[in-house]
Amino acid sequence: MASDTTIHLSNVVVALGGFPALAGVTFGVGRGELVALRGANGTGKSTLLRLCAGLVPLTRGAAVVAGVDLLVNRVAVRPHVGLLGHRNGLYGDLTAKQNVQFVADLVGATASDVSSALERLGIDQRVASTSASLLSAGQRRRTALAALVVRRAQLWLLDEPHAGLDAAARRELDVILRDATASGATVLYTTHEIDQVAGTPRTITLDGGCVASDVASTIGSAR
Numbered sequence: 061m062a063s064d065t066t067i068h069l070s071n072v073v074v075a076l077g078g079f080p081a082l083a084g085v086t087f088g089v090g091r092g093e094l095v096a097l098r099g100a101n102g103t104g105k106s107t108l109l110r111l112c113a114g115l116v117p118l119t120r121g122a123a124v125v126a127g128v129d130l131l132v133n134r135v136a137v138r139p140h141v142g143l144l145g146h147r148n149g150l151y152g153d154l155t156a157k158q159n160v161q162f163v164a165d166l167v168g169a170t171a172s173d174v175s176s177a178l179e180r181l182g183i184d185q186r187v188a189s190t191s192a193s194l195l196s197a198g199q200r201r202r203t204a205l206a207a208l209v210v211r212r213a214q215l216w217l218l219d220e221p222h223a224g225l226d227a228a229a230r231r232e233l234d235v236i237l238r239d240a241t242a243s244g245a246t247v248l249y250t251t252h253e254i255d256q257v258a259g260t261p262r263t264i265t266l267d268g269g270c271v272a273s274d275v276a277s278t279i280g281s282a283r
Contacts, residue, residue: 064091065124066215066246067112072121074107081107083269084121089248094241097250099266105250106145108266109217112248113143126214142213144221148204152193156183156203159192163207177206180236182229197224209236216240218249234259 067089074082082104089095097105110116112125114134123130126140150159157178164174178188181202192200201224208216216237222230237247265273 065089066091066093066126067248068122068124070122072111072123073119074104074111074116075119076107076116080119080269082111085266085269085271087264087271087274089246091246092241092244094237094247094261095249096260096263097248097266098252098263099250099272100252103266104269105266106219109143109145109219109248109250112137112215113141113217114138115143140214142208142211142216144204144208144216144218146219146223148192148200150192150200150203150207153191155189155191156195156199156206157188159203160207160210164210167211169210169212173210174206177209180209180232181206182232198226198229201225202229205233205236209240212245214245216245216247216249218247220251221249222251222253 065088067087069088070086072082072085073080085104085108097108099105107116111118111123111130114125114128114130114137117134118130125137128134128137128140130137151162154162157174160174160177164170183199183202183206187195187199190199192203195203201221205221208218221233225233237249241247260277262274262276264271265275
């Protein structure tokens with residue numbers, strides 16, 4: 061496996077409750093790549109992200125993520141990964157800014173990093189000072205994305221990151237993801253929307269827990 065490969069999966073099987081959520085997935089993602097993961101509900105997209113984040117065990121096959129062999133010690137990959145799932149992972153009793161600051165403190169980011177992330181996601185002072193439990197769905201999503209930006213992970217894993225965002229926020233998120241890959245991060249995100257992947261350099265489609273297609277686009281670039 062090349063040293064610049066962030067994700068390397070070979071014949072990966074993940075069984076959840078006896079059901080094969082992933083049934084022999086094989087692909088690799090290089091450092092600095094931006095990849096869209098498509099497929100209908102139940103095809104294994106979220107499970108694949110959770111596997112790469114070290115949250116579900118590998119049943120069979122080989123999986124090395126950020127240099128960590130998930131079969132040996134999947135917990136060790138977690139410091140290298142920023143995961144945004146369907147749930148935003150915010151503390152409801154903290155304000156939007158405090159949620160982002162909490163992540164910043166964990167990774168050693170500065171107050172300037174926090175302010176920049178909030179600004180990029182369109183979180184103004186009023187929203188920033190509002191408890192997360194009182195925010196709208198779109199505001200919570202923006203806050204969670206700001207926290208991900210501050211985290212500066214080696215591997216970004218995002219499950220339907222555009223959901224709940226307005227058109228302006230979606231466009232800014234696309235820019236943020238491309239900026240992340242230009243800085244050397246690897247980004248893998250899921251989406252149901254065919255229009256969303258139009259400018260993504262590579263799209264992997266899952267079907268029945270397997271890779272149905274792996275296509276490089278001639279439109280757009282991660283750089």
